[in-house]
Amino acid sequence: MSSPSPSLVFDHVRLEWPDGTVALDGVSGALGRGRIGLVGRNGAGKSTLLRLAAGHITPTSGSVSASGEVAMLPQRLAADPRRPVSSLLGVEKALTALRAIESGDVAPHHFDAVGDDWDVETRAHALLAEAGVASDALNRTVGELSGGETMLAALVGLRARAADITLLDEPTNDLDREARARVSELVQAWPGTLVVVSHDVGLLELMDATAELYGHTLSVVSGPYSVWRAHRDAEQEAAVRAERDAAQSLRRERRQRIESYDKLATRARVAHKAQVEKRVPKIIAGGRANAAQVSAGRLSSEMKGKEDAARAALNEASARVRDDDVVRIDLPDPGNAPGRRILTLGDGEREWIVTGRERVALVGRNGTGKTTLLQSIVHGTEAAVHARASVEHVGYLPQRLDGLDDAASVLDTVCAAAPDVPVAAVRDRLARFLVRGDAVARPLGSLSGGERFRVALARLLLADPPPQLLVLDEPTNNLDLDTVDQVVSALQAYRGAVLVVSHDDAFLARLGLDLLLELEDGRLVERAS
CATH class of the missing domain: 3.40.50.300 (P-loop containing nucleotide triphosphate hydrolases)
Incomplete structure (x- = not known):
């Protein structure tokens, strides 16, 4: 522990x-x-x-x-x-110096860089093997x-x-x-x-x-996470109960205050009527009136104190209840007809036709070429596996978001994908992705990974005209679990076609897949979804 x-x-x-x-x-x-x-x-x-x-x-x-x-x-x-991959392994300087020495450069600084690490290349290959990466990656x-x-x-x-x-x-x-x-x-x-x-x-x-x-x-x-989740949920259940009880207490104090004021008002009217009708001596009636005023003042102060205390308790209880805002994604309808050909996938032996609103997942080990296949669909380039889109509007969410301009603002980035949509409308749509107010002016380079991903997702999903085919490469990366829920709901309701690459089995299981393909040794193999 x-x-x-x-x-x-x-x-x-x-x-x-x-x-x-x-x-x-x-x-x-x-x-x-x-x-x-x-x-x-x-x-x-x-x-x-x-x-x-x-x-x-x-x-x-x-x-x-x-x-x-x-x-x-x-x-x-x-x-x-x-x-260089060698820098990931922490051996770049020593390896570069060793190779310089082996090539005949005997400058002292190379020996200083190597130190006692003369087996650095052997050790680097061992690290790559431990990582399951080909040994020739050391030079890549x-x-x-x-x-x-x-x-x-x-x-x-x-x-x-x-x-x-x-x-x-x-x-x-x-x-x-x-x-x-x-x-x-x-x-x-x-x-x-x-x-x-x-x-x-x-x-x-x-x-x-x-x-x-x-x-x-x-x-x-x-x-672990499950213990924390149970602790958090228990805390929230207790906080919600405390808030409910505090709200009931406040309502009770308000009701008692109103009832007490009504009683005092009734007594005051009776006393005033008795005084007017001279049913009691004037001095006694005046005394009763003064006593009623003192009593009313004391009761008012007491009732107000109790109500203020109840309101403070409610505010304190409410502060312990989370008010988690979530992404709300409402995808536009691209108008795909159910039987319309959207995408063709094949490996020379078999061919699969994706139509209308079908959901297709592509899985496989790292390095088999899944991302290359997706890029061939988007850019029309050649790939070992045949892939061709039959529609004009294809939306692509890459695995790496390197193509985004770090100096550009959030608003400019999304507006570029929807140039005919008014800026005010883009702002409203960004608010659904929890990007609001001055945040839309922030440069992309200042965003966290999750925020950056949300902006990339917003740029894709808010594009005008809307994509007829969504091509998503690891779309749940960097997203918190609540946002993943929203993405799943949006894709389930989306009236276009979806091709997704993901290693998140739980995510894929929720999409309602029509087709699951595995890319293996340059071939596509249909698997049970």
Whole structure:
């Protein structure tokens, strides 16, 4: 279990981006040792918190302290496709120096770079083998590997580094079943403290503790994701009951106040009538009137105090009830006729015709060419497997979002996909993706992985005219579980065709697939969906 001794301490951490946007506001908390899952909604600041812990950025105020060396695997690992694979393994400098020496360059700095690591190339090949990546990848770049191969190579490199504290940001994105199993094995035997940001429930179940970043508050529960989820749900049930009870108490105090005022008013009318009709001596009637006023004042003060206390209790109870906003996706109708040919897929032996509103999934191991096949559909290029769209409007959500302009604003990015839609209408539609107000002016480069993905999804799904075929490459990457639910609902209701690549079996099972194809050794094999 996780030790109470902290490995990372956040003390009133505040971070503002250069445009004034507040990313984190007064976050305090401590993460212990062992394996810790860090969860939270997209945009909560999880990746930002990891970058602060790694020292990649500096807080505007407050402090972050770590009990040792910190290493980090970023979410956008493949952002630079020219990066050498050897750098992922942590051997780039030593390997470059060794090869320079072997080629005859005996400059002293090469020997300094190698040090005692003369078997660096053998060790690098061993790391690639552990990652399940071909050994010739050592001489390649990140852009030449699949997303899964890139992630696994980086993971084994970090594990070999054995830092005191390692931070992983969405490490199972893009990974097939076999690769995810390998990540699980690595995680269970990881040296030192491991903090994992993930929406992969299977991975989060391997954690010793679960931390949540919610509303700029960092809280920790001992146990894996399922324990945290049960704890959170129990807390919310109790909070909802407390809010309901407090609301009933407030209504009761209001009702009693009104009833008491009515009684006092009735007594005052009776006393006034008796005085007017001179049924009692004037001095007695006056005394009664004064006593009634004093009593009314005392009761009014008492009733107001009780009502104010009940209202304060309601406000306090309501503050403990989460008000989670969710993405609301309402896809336009592209007008596909049920029998219209949309897409043709074939491998030279068999051919499959996708029509109208069918949902098709393409699965297979990393590196088999699934992404290449999708790109051939979108760009009309050649691929080992035949694929051809028969419609004009194809929407494509790539696995890597490298094509987005980091300097462009959210609003400009989405407006470019719908140039004839008024800006006000685009703003309204972006609000459904939880991008509101000044957030639409933020540059893409300042967004978290989940926020960036939501913008890419919005650009795709809000395009005008709407796509007749959606081509989605790992669409659940970086999305929190609530947003995945919304994506599933939207795709279920979508009246166009869908071709999706995913390693998320639970996601595919919910889509109501018409066809499941596996790409294997250059062939398409139909599987039971």
